[in-house]
Amino acid sequence: MPEHSRPNDDHAERFTALRPLLFTIVYEILGSATDADDVLQDSYLRWAEVDLAAVRDTKSYLARLVTRQALNALRAGARRREDYIGPWLPEPLLVDDHDLSADVVLAESVSMAMLVVLETLTPNERAVFVLREVFGFSHHDVAGAVGQSVGTVRQIAHRAREHVQARRKRFEPADAATAVRITEQFMTAATTGHLEGLLALLAPDATWTADSGGKTTATRRPVVGAERVAALLVNLFRRGQETPDLRVAIVNCNNTPALVASRGEHVEGVFLIEIVDQKITDFYVIRNPDKLLAVMAPRQISRV
Template identity: 75%
Template sequence: MDAGDHAERFTLLRPLLFTIAYEILGSATEADDVLQESYLRWSQVDLDQVRDTKSYLAKLVTRQALNALRAGSRRREDYVGPWLPEPILVDDHDAAQDVVLAESVSMAMLVVLESLSPDERAVFVLREVFGFEHQDIAAAVGKSVAAVRQVARRARQHVHARRKRFAPPDAAVTARVTEQFMSAAATGDLEGLLALLAPDAVWTADSGGKTTASRRPLVGAERIAALVIGLFHRSLPTDLRFETVACNAAPAVAAFVDGRLTGVFLLTTADGKVTDLYAIRNPDKLLAMTGAKRISRR
């Protein structure tokens, strides 16, 4: 077998394969592990028997991602506080050229995907995001084509019902609102924060019990504004700084203390108002932010 040919084909499709694994798992760290395991299996494949490299590798990665998702289900059940997907830095160019891709990796969409069963999540991702045929998906998840069609319909209805709250991300609007929100928070402008927050806005913080954070989602503009003012104006480290980053295909805010990343804050907007705020504080989930990931639907 030609190891170079195996590596060349895999490397060419790696952004696509990473994106599939990440959207199924909600974890960049686990997605990288899945790709490593998938490559080991791929390196043993007789390439003369592979008619469609993209379909074959997508099937291989999906199976490994589903195995990892099921294996980690108990760990998520025992997680301290809300569980949020891992944030990732992405290449602006990748997402800017593909609205569907940008929405599919947004924190809001990934949170919705968390409410699906493993099979529903894999089928939805493969069909709605990547456009694979039902027959190829059936081979990837180990179900009949008829069963896959049913799962796809059920998952699509569930996702559409849950995501009515938000529209596909508009990077320009999100960037403007994020900047205004951070400015209001930094200056203690309570009225400014209330003007930016939707009345039923939700604050969700993920710390895994490893840092200080709310262990239940906080609902309501007044409660969130008070929390944010308190966070910004209590005794904070003098070496705290904030930086705008391209995270999950949208502008986000990264917090650093003494040069170390301590939190990532993502905002979801609708009609110019903040509807959801996601605060990822678990240091383990911030490890994936060390470098930008290449994502793709092709």
């Protein structure tokens, strides 16, 4: 092998080995798998120029690199978020159950409920929380990633942790078996138009939040309350049954049962169901076609 080709091979080998971790970091900071792919591509080009002899810890170095690029992307997209029509939801992520089954922290960190909470943090708070609380990087490494002093990072981490804890539900999310059972019961009630059956599955303050970006039909404001959400669902499923070639499949997105509605090869929408304390508490509905382009491509995620 020619001598000059070895550095590039070594760069690629190190980056590829850590790619699931790096993708997960960036996805949790941005809430977008598509944008995370772009950040990783740009980060690899920068990494390929690095003198590996100067890299003491590849994992910490690459985590800092992708975090900086993710923060740049997050800040660049701030105006786009301000002008967004209707609620903004993170991009759904199709995941392998195996990636999540052995890591409770990872499973919760990529949940739609957690990502929605992370949306309420500032960019620096979000990056610090993700790197410190989810991935366990040292305050020193986090400081290098966000360009702040260690003391400032400690303060940001404390503030972000309190903010997240205040907004997370107090009850534990449902285990996998319970989630499957309740989702199947929900599908039976929804497809048969059984209003009482739906109401029995919904929490009293169940919420329906739909993200269309103004590009397709969806409710522009969250719908709150079991009765209102159940009526919406009965109407929606009735119209779905009258739509030719519409198929609905159950998958795992963001460690949450999700319904994928599609016609042919075109995904019409993804409906994520959050179940807490044996009841459905939230429906997160992604209808914006820009956020559905890569939803059926499963991603490998990791905290190590």
